[in-house]
Amino acid sequence: MVDESEKQISPADRASGGPEISASENYTVLAGARVPDFDLGKIRAYAVRDERGAKENLVARICPPEAMPRLQNVGQVRNLTEASLLRPLDYSTVTWPGIDGSSTALIFARPMHGTLMSADDTTINPMHPDEITRCLFGPAVLTLGYMSQRSVTHRAIRPDNIYWDGLMKTSVQLGDCLSTGPAMMQPVLFESIESGMTPPVGRGPGTIADDFYALGVTTLILSLGRVPLQGLSPEEIVREKLRHGSFAALMEGERPPFGLRELLRGLLSDDTHNRWGLEQLEQWLGGGQRSSVQKVRTGSVPRSFRFDGKDYSNYRLLADAFGRDLKKAASAIGDPKFDEWLRKGLNDHSLADRMQAVLNAGSDSGRAARPGASQVTRVCLLLDPYGPIRAKGLVAMPSGIGSSLSDAFIRKDTAAIESLRNCLQDGAPADWFKLKGETETIIYEQKIKLFDRMQQFLGNKAMGYGIERCLYTLDPYHACRSAVTDGAAVTEARELLPAIEKVVQRRGEFSPIVDRHLIAFIVTRFKINIDRPLAALDLEQDDESGIKLAMLTIFARAQTKHGPAELPAMTSWFARELESTVNRINSRSFRDQMRKRIRALANGGSLIKLHACLSNDKAYRQDDSARKKAAREFVLAAKEIAQLESQEFRDSAQRSGWKIASGISTTVSVLSVCFVAFG
Amino acid sequence: MPQKTKRDARKPLLLATLALVLLFAALPTATVLALGMAPTLAAMVVDVTPGRYLMKCVAGMNFAGVVPFLHRLWSTGHDLHVALDIVTDIFVVFVM
Numbered sequence: 001m002v003d004e005s006e007k008q009i010s011p012a013d014r015a016s017g018g019p020e021i022s023a024s025e026n027y028t029v030l031a032g033a034r035v036p037d038f039d040l041g042k043i044r045a046y047a048v049r050d051e052r053g054a055k056e057n058l059v060a061r062i063c064p065p066e067a068m069p070r071l072q073n074v075g076q077v078r079n080l081t082e083a084s085l086l087r088p089l090d091y092s093t094v095t096w097p098g099i100d101g102s103s104t105a106l107i108f109a110r111p112m113h114g115t116l117m118s119a120d121d122t123t124i125n126p127m128h129p130d131e132i133t134r135c136l137f138g139p140a141v142l143t144l145g146y147m148s149q150r151s152v153t154h155r156a157i158r159p160d161n162i163y164w165d166g167l168m169k170t171s172v173q174l175g176d177c178l179s180t181g182p183a184m185m186q187p188v189l190f191e192s193i194e195s196g197m198t199p200p201v202g203r204g205p206g207t208i209a210d211d212f213y214a215l216g217v218t219t220l221i222l223s224l225g226r227v228p229l230q231g232l233s234p235e236e237i238v239r240e241k242l243r244h245g246s247f248a249a250l251m252e253g254e255r256p257p258f259g260l261r262e263l264l265r266g267l268l269s270d271d272t273h274n275r276w277g278l279e280q281l282e283q284w285l286g287g288g289q290r291s292s293v294q295k296v297r298t299g300s301v302p303r304s305f306r307f308d309g310k311d312y313s314n315y316r317l318l319a320d321a322f323g324r325d326l327k328k329a330a331s332a333i334g335d336p337k338f339d340e341w342l343r344k345g346l347n348d349h350s351l352a353d354r355m356q357a358v359l360n361a362g363s364d365s366g367r368a369a370r371p372g373a374s375q376v377t378r379v380c381l382l383l384d385p386y387g388p389i390r391a392k393g394l395v396a397m398p399s400g401i402g403s404s405l406s407d408a409f410i411r412k413d414t415a416a417i418e419s420l421r422n423c424l425q426d427g428a429p430a431d432w433f434k435l436k437g438e439t440e441t442i443i444y445e446q447k448i449k450l451f452d453r454m455q456q457f458l459g460n461k462a463m464g465y466g467i468e469r470c471l472y473t474l475d476p477y478h479a480c481r482s483a484v485t486d487g488a489a490v491t492e493a494r495e496l497l498p499a500i501e502k503v504v505q506r507r508g509e510f511s512p513i514v515d516r517h518l519i520a521f522i523v524t525r526f527k528i529n530i531d532r533p534l535a536a537l538d539l540e541q542d543d544e545s546g547i548k549l550a551m552l553t554i555f556a557r558a559q560t561k562h563g564p565a566e567l568p569a570m571t572s573w574f575a576r577e578l579e580s581t582v583n584r585i586n587s588r589s590f591r592d593q594m595r596k597r598i599r600a601l602a603n604g605g606s607l608i609k610l611h612a613c614l615s616n617d618k619a620y621r622q623d624d625s626a627r628k629k630a631a632r633e634f635v636l637a638a639k640e641i642a643q644l645e646s647q648e649f650r651d652s653a654q655r656s657g658w659k660i661a662s663g664i665s666t667t668v669s670v671l672s673v674c675f676v677a678f679g
Numbered sequence: 680m681p682q683k684t685k686r687d688a689r690k691p692l693l694l695a696t697l698a699l700v701l702l703f704a705a706l707p708t709a710t711v712l713a714l715g716m717a718p719t720l721a722a723m724v725v726d727v728t729p730g731r732y733l734m735k736c737v738a739g740m741n742f743a744g745v746v747p748f749l750h751r752l753w754s755t756g757h758d759l760h761v762a763l764d765i766v767t768d769i770f771v772v773f774v775m
Binding site: 655658659661662664665666667668669671672673676677 | 728729730732733735736737738739740741742743744746747749750
């Protein structure tokens, strides 16, 4: 047991120099005052000063982007005041020296005591079952209950992340669960078989059953006083758990401590439906739960299947092996021996029939000689329904697809991004739920719909869709990766416009103005309807003014929803760039009036007003109808002039003249007759 | 339309008949008219435009010039000698 955390940061440490980085208006992180005993893997810890003058011993974990802190859960965890949990006091995005991109500073009050065990320890003094029950289970079950009510999982329960609590160390406090992605720091030992088969980044938040499993392993270690399965690689640990069942594998032939046998069997059950949950644990704590959980060795079959030179007598392990080499797996699955093994070796005709249906899918002429990668993925899903999705270049649980995608983008791993794109487009995550049966399809309807939407997004090549849209939808706190923000940390909608404003202020120009990431981020996070400007962006790819006008529309709507009230640099830039668009106005007086108005608005900082001015459809319509009217009048006048100048008209005028002249002449003759007759 | 064409075709015949009747019934008047209305006859020949407004114009004015001399002829006994005096007077011809 360690008590290193009880050490106080010396004033010398605090005064050791180094930059002071403001994490919020209340907290300043002292970059020169390291707190190494509070480090978490590659995440470094530093002392924190409370600007309000509080004397509390504070520490900050500086999480680099690749740690993928669970920012979406910070609010929920911070409010769990009754829980025995290390809760963050605050968090902030910071630019940390030596770390590329923006980091997240999570501020904690340091626990009173150290952890139950250090990460490097392999043995400790065994704890008495009564002490485990009293000190660990009471607070842990209560805390997991509160977390469960808020649909948050801990996913970091292990002895080196549980702190002693109380003056006399009579209780415990679960450690930080937010500094990294879910289960990203969990050794395979503490993970259930299916989660252990998945790379840390693809494990996802899982369910409370995963937390209970980790609690079971923690209990076992504390009660035995040693870490089991030492010296084995993560793959070997998973294999041991599959071969013997988790409970037997972790016990390594030893007898469980008196009074903990049923508890450990219940918590370490490999069948998630039989694993003890809150209800059973509360009954057990109350002394009521004594029912035995049957030993389950999931996936074991009497007859083995030979694949890639090895015999597999566990179909979950076989699925794992298939997932590691899809090409060889395709050959093996296409071999009639595989079907024979399913029917005779596995003795599961229903599974064999479902497998057959998967292999026949998409082929008119029945089963293909060599199934495609997509079919191998589905075969793996049928062999190991609760295991991860095993697609080409990807192993992840459905809830870990988002974090896998985030990780691939952070590492700029184009191959991994492509694998995830193919996996989502192929519909494997939705099939993970569907292939389990009707009940699961109904229970997980929302998740199936989510992945169906991802498939639709990937089917659309326009801006605002594609893999970028999937990234920001599946990881709601992934920072905007657009070049427009120039590396600024933008995770929430309200942070985007101020970040762009700073970039425009600094550069004096706004270029590039748009990219796929920016649009996908806006569509996902702002939750505003920008279908029309998006369509305009798509149509006017070669028209710069059209693009700028569409972007102004989008930014104006964003400013309407999230502010800030003034964006002078952006407004001024847009006004300058879009002034030329008034040339499309036909009326000279209206054009001059618009120019004056735009120049006045350029200094106002309101994109909303500028947009309203430039997109005054009513005025443009009036101008257009006036132009049409003038054109009509011009055509009529031209016609009249042509008529007046025509030979026909001249002839007609001449004829009229003659007619009049002859009339006059006739009148004169009649008058003369009258004059002579009566005169 | 065919009726009008027929009537147009009969017009010269009618005019010729009228002229012949006039020649035999009132030779002095016919003499004055024949020489006095010579510009109208010339205009009738020259003007081929539809409606013959030129001819009508000349005819009206021409007739207005002839009418006083016809009046003089008729008021002095309607004699051929007088008619010849009228048409041979250069000033009268000028007026007509």
